[in-house]
Amino acid sequence: MRQAKLWRYAIPMESGVLLRDRRLTQREGLLLLLQENRRQGWGEIAPLPGFSSETLAQAQQACLAWIADWLTGRSPAESALPSAAFGISCACAELDGVLPNAASWQSAPLCYGDPDALLLQLQAQATPCAKMKVGLYEAARDGMQVSLLLDALPQLRLRLDANRSWTPEKARQFVRWLTPQQRMRIAFIEEPCRTPEESLRFAADCDLRIAWDETLREPGFTLRTQPGVAAVVIKPTLTGSIARVRQLIADARQLGLEAVVSSALESSLGLTQLARLACWLTPQSTPGLDTLSLMRQQLVRRWPGCDRPLQEQAQWTQIY
Ligand SMILES: O=C(O)CCC(=O)C1=CC=C[C@@H](O)[C@@H]1C(=O)O
Numbered sequence: 001m002r003q004a005k006l007w008r009y010a011i012p013m014e015s016g017v018l019l020r021d022r023r024l025t026q027r028e029g030l031l032l033l034l035q036e037n038r039r040q041g042w043g044e045i046a047p048l049p050g051f052s053s054e055t056l057a058q059a060q061q062a063c064l065a066w067i068a069d070w071l072t073g074r075s076p077a078e079s080a081l082p083s084a085a086f087g088i089s090c091a092c093a094e095l096d097g098v099l100p101n102a103a104s105w106q107s108a109p110l111c112y113g114d115p116d117a118l119l120l121q122l123q124a125q126a127t128p129c130a131k132m133k134v135g136l137y138e139a140a141r142d143g144m145q146v147s148l149l150l151d152a153l154p155q156l157r158l159r160l161d162a163n164r165s166w167t168p169e170k171a172r173q174f175v176r177w178l179t180p181q182q183r184m185r186i187a188f189i190e191e192p193c194r195t196p197e198e199s200l201r202f203a204a205d206c207d208l209r210i211a212w213d214e215t216l217r218e219p220g221f222t223l224r225t226q227p228g229v230a231a232v233v234i235k236p237t238l239t240g241s242i243a244r245v246r247q248l249i250a251d252a253r254q255l256g257l258e259a260v261v262s263s264a265l266e267s268s269l270g271l272t273q274l275a276r277l278a279c280w281l282t283p284q285s286t287p288g289l290d291t292l293s294l295m296r297q298q299l300v301r302r303w304p305g306c307d308r309p310l311q312e313q314a315q316w317t318q319i320y
């Protein structure tokens with residue numbers, strides 16, 4: 001017999017988490033539990049404000065419609081809403097035992113802010129690959145910081161993420177601080193400029209590799225080889241079902257692009273599932289999942305080594 005439950009959760013964020021200029025005080029989403037013949041599967045549906053095109057209310061409606069259909073014994077079609085499709089597919093994959101338990105727990109540490117603290121942290125962890133946000137401050141300050149960091153840590157390779165914030169001139173100002181050897185240790189810069197065309201020109205002019213994230217979700221965009229593009233950063237909550245993510249990864253591979261599984265600020269439940277997905281589908285690539293420290297609590301499952309408390313079930317609101 002099939003059974004389903006759906007709850008709404010809200011997790012308080014650490015103060016000062018900014019998402020595209022808006023302050024995120026809590027992360028909200030849905031938890032789906034499917035049960036059949038003593039097996040069960042969990043899924044998290046959490047559209048990310050400012051990034052997802054659907055709202056949480058729309059995702060909730062889509063989940064309720066899917067549940068009603070599933071309970072009648074059918075295999076309902078995938079939701080057209082990426083967050084709903086992804087969370088539902090995780091619950092189904094756990095129920096059917098197709099999402100392996102082995103996980104990529106080593107993700108690329110995400111660095112913002114204080115360069116001294118960052119240096120100590122990366123030294124202590126002997127990290128081979130870290131991700132640093134750029135474009136939030138002066139391009140020259142970013143350039144200087146990246147250069148200092150690469151000099152201080154000779155084994156380090158950096159992924160940078162500008163989130164489309166640089167003008168071509170600012171991007172070039174940044175690069176002036178880096179020697180040709182240092183440029184080679186930048187694995188890629190995610191979305192350096194305001195448009196994909198500017199980013200491609202920047203990559204060609206400065207001999208740097210770039211990666212697509214936002215561009216992947218632009219209407220009409222199709223994956224193809226483009227000079228200077230080395231990787232695609234895939235956020236499953238913004239992309240769709242596991243099947244869709246799997247296809248995107250296969251397409252990227254075929255074109256010789258690295259596929260990096262990345263967080264859309266899911267709770268510890270979603271993040272542990274992403275770590276399993278990454279180990280299964282992109283075993284050669286370090287995933288970008290270092291976002292749990294932005295949250296004050298974990299949900300349903302713990303991330304190994306994270307001592308934040310699990311949120312009590314009494315704090316969830318049951319919807320179904
Ligand atoms: O990709 C990673 O390493 C972590 C995820 C990450 O950087 C982001 C997740 C969600 C929203 C953004 O603030 C941010 C990004 O800009 O990609």
Ligand SMILES: [Mg+2]
Binds near residue numbers: 163190
């Ligand atoms: Mg980004």
